Amino acid sequence: MERFGASFLIAGVITFLLGFFLQGVMPVLTLTSIPTRTIEEMASPVTSHFVQLAVDYPEEFARDFGEVSEATHAEALELGRDVYVAEACWHCHSQFVRPVSNEDLRFGPVSSPEEYQNLMNLPHLFGTRRVGPDLSREAGKHSNDWHAAHLYAPRSVAPYSVMPAYPWFFDDNKRPNKRGLALIAYLQWLGSWIDDSQLAALGDGGMQ
Amino acid sequence: MSAIATAGSRPLVNLTLVRWHLTASAFFMIVSMLGGLAYSFQFNQLYPFPGIEWLSPGRVRMVHTNIAAYGFIANAFIAGLLFAIPRLTKKPIFSDKLGLVIFGAWQLILVLTIVGQLAGYGQAIEWGETPVFVDPLVLVGLVLLVINMSVPIFQTEEPGLYVSLWYFLAAFAWTGLVYFMGNYLPEFWVPGTAGAAITGLFIHDLVGLFVTPIGWGLMYFFVPLLLRKPIWSHALSLIGFWGLAFFYPMQGVHHFLLSPIPMYAQYGAIVATIAVEIVVLTVIVNFFGTLHGRSEAIRGNLALRWFYTGMIMYALTCFQCAFQVTLTFQKIIHFTDWVVGHAHMVMFGVFGFWIYGFFIELWPRAVGRSWATPRLLTIHYWATLVGLTLMVVDLTAAGLVQGFLWRGLSHWGESVISSMPFWWVRTFAGLVIIGAQGLFVYALWATARQPTEATQTAPIGAVTEPAS
Ligand code: HEM
Numbered sequence: 065m066e067r068f069g070a071s072f073l074i075a076g077v078i079t080f081l082l083g084f085f086l087q088g089v090m091p092v093l094t095l096t097s098i099p100t101r102t103i104e105e106m107a108s109p110v111t112s113h114f115v116q117l118a119v120d121y122p123e124e125f126a127r128d129f130g131e132v133s134e135a136t137h138a139e140a141l142e143l144g145r146d147v148y149v150a151e152a153c154w155h156c157h158s159q160f161v162r163p164v165s166n167e168d169l170r171f172g173p174v175s176s177p178e179e180y181q182n183l184m185n186l187p188h189l190f191g192t193r194r195v196g197p198d199l200s201r202e203a204g205k206h207s208n209d210w211h212a213a214h215l216y217a218p219r220s221v222a223p224y225s226v227m228p229a230y231p232w233f234f235d236d237n238k239r240p241n242k243r244g245l246a247l248i249a250y251l252q253w254l255g256s257w258i259d260d261s262q263l264a265a266l267g268d269g270g271m272q
Numbered sequence: 273m274s275a276i277a278t279a280g281s282r283p284l285v286n287l288t289l290v291r292w293h294l295t296a297s298a299f300f301m302i303v304s305m306l307g308g309l310a311y312s313f314q315f316n317q318l319y320p321f322p323g324i325e326w327l328s329p330g331r332v333r334m335v336h337t338n339i340a341a342y343g344f345i346a347n348a349f350i351a352g353l354l355f356a357i358p359r360l361t362k363k364p365i366f367s368d369k370l371g372l373v374i375f376g377a378w379q380l381i382l383v384l385t386i387v388g389q390l391a392g393y394g395q396a397i398e399w400g401e402t403p404v405f406v407d408p409l410v411l412v413g414l415v416l417l418v419i420n421m422s423v424p425i426f427q428t429e430e431p432g433l434y435v436s437l438w439y440f441l442a443a444f445a446w447t448g449l450v451y452f453m454g455n456y457l458p459e460f461w462v463p464g465t466a467g468a469a470i471t472g473l474f475i476h477d478l479v480g481l482f483v484t485p486i487g488w489g490l491m492y493f494f495v496p497l498l499l500r501k502p503i504w505s506h507a508l509s510l511i512g513f514w515g516l517a518f519f520y521p522m523q524g525v526h527h528f529l530l531s532p533i534p535m536y537a538q539y540g541a542i543v544a545t546i547a548v549e550i551v552v553l554t555v556i557v558n559f560f561g562t563l564h565g566r567s568e569a570i571r572g573n574l575a576l577r578w579f580y581t582g583m584i585m586y587a588l589t590c591f592q593c594a595f596q597v598t599l600t601f602q603k604i605i606h607f608t609d610w611v612v613g614h615a616h617m618v619m620f621g622v623f624g625f626w627i628y629g630f631f632i633e634l635w636p637r638a639v640g641r642s643w644a645t646p647r648l649l650t651i652h653y654w655a656t657l658v659g660l661t662l663m664v665v666d667l668t669a670a671g672l673v674q675g676f677l678w679r680g681l682s683h684w685g686e687s688v689i690s691s692m693p694f695w696w697v698r699t700f701a702g703l704v705i706i707g708a709q710g711l712f713v714y715a716l717w718a719t720a721r722q723p724t725e726a727t728q729t730a731p732i733g734a735v736t737e738p739a740s
Pocket of ligand 1: 620701702
């Protein structure tokens, strides 16, 4: 009986590998032509909102990050990403814009694989559910202050909101702590590299 | 092997282990549902624990889905395997001690998962949110489980492997591979779009290559046993198994349709998905063929009723899936509550319902007493069915409303406000479901604590083995 039984185990392995090849390895191979960028590369240039953050919250910024530089920007982005993961923000917010349902009109240019080929997206944060809007082009949509108020009490700026409040990103005096600053820096970085020329070029995303 | 030498003195089925896994399953079912309910209240702007970092709604959501899969479903499935495999092979599991170790390790994994996620160590991999430090433990646990369960299958002297065992063996090969792929590749090695393709594959394979084959394997075991007749068509069983094995692993990318993942992978996933729906149909036809002529059994036997209700749900989800996988449907329904409705219909409406069937059949044997409160069980059945149906219909409708409002470019708040009534209905449905489970847990407890002299049970269909 042993050989017969083993055949099902082997069939399991083979069918798994076949599926893995078609749906996993092939996309990986297709995308290897795109160079993978590091977090440091993604943190450069520093966003204007990160500079502004040091102005908006000078004491907190100096305490938690020191100077504005590409290195501290990278540090903030990585921490912000980790906070985003720890709170599972990605269960309520997607990070890709589809070429359908007028999404390019609402959120901006349709997503392309190049945007995600970097270590800020390890693991990727595509998301599968939108309770709140897509965040892949969030940079600059709101001011730093707005984000601080929104994270502290979402309903203070959007009364209908069902987004949770995150008071633990703030000190007792309601000013952002390190995690809060990092998260705001991260949100203000998302899609910040998409300039207007790219916007025009991507336009309809070439997919429709 | 020593395990065999002592088999004479060892009972065939280790009912103690079955009892413990069932108990753990019921416990984690309640934990998971409380998490789901709390998170549901967030959508009514009434989250019960606002401002408490460890009970942050996003973290609680991870606990809800992970504990549903690895606590409620996996524990009950292990109990089912512990019962079915020795009965089918006429050999006990490899080692009872190892069984105990696996039980302990698995519950430790679950506790660590809950604590880790609430402490902020969840991973950003859907259904693989189990913290990084738990993943190696899960892999070790799975390997031990596979060893313990497959030894009797390899030692059996029965004249041929029954369908259930095909499914179990294939699932044994799949589960560890799938878990490793999903929890490690996109987390450490494959960033971005390609990583998304792999997590899509993981979400899909976890359902398709772990939950589905073990679920169907147990159906092939229990249904003929309870109906006291063999499965209708061996040919359909063959098509069902090989079709699933071939087409199921090729569909991962259908979770990220219209994403930046290369279109050929998306089209491939769509075609494979529609192919598997056809295969699934053959399995369902096979089971209804088996029922043919004995349908009155559904009325008398609650376990069978759960099984066939689950199968009808399965047919519905698969039918739904064949449509929702098309790009036309995706435009509207993706990212909406429609998908959440679909997820509850399959994970709870199918596999959860089958698990209740296992409980009905196994719990009396595991505790050596017959059900103390049969009427409660009937109420539990109806309340759960009504609650789940309400939840699914409600979320499906909510999904359509959300999808069309987004496409119509109305303000985002419009879609949130318009969803509110639906989210209230979901909370209500959740209360009905969880209330029903309260009754169920009471029934389990009341049954177990009856005095021993209560009649030793012989649940319906207990005597015959399925034809192999
Ligand atoms: C008391 C009953 C339940 C309630 C109130 C409930 C509530 C919820 C809520 C609010 C979500 C999040 C939806 C979102 O992100 O928008 C969710 C997700 C989910 N639940 Fe439940 N749930 C219940 C029972 C179950 C059971 C028993 C299972 C599985 C056996 C389950 C499996 C899932 C899955 C797989 C998801 C993820 C859906 C997705 O991401 O598409 N739930 N549930």
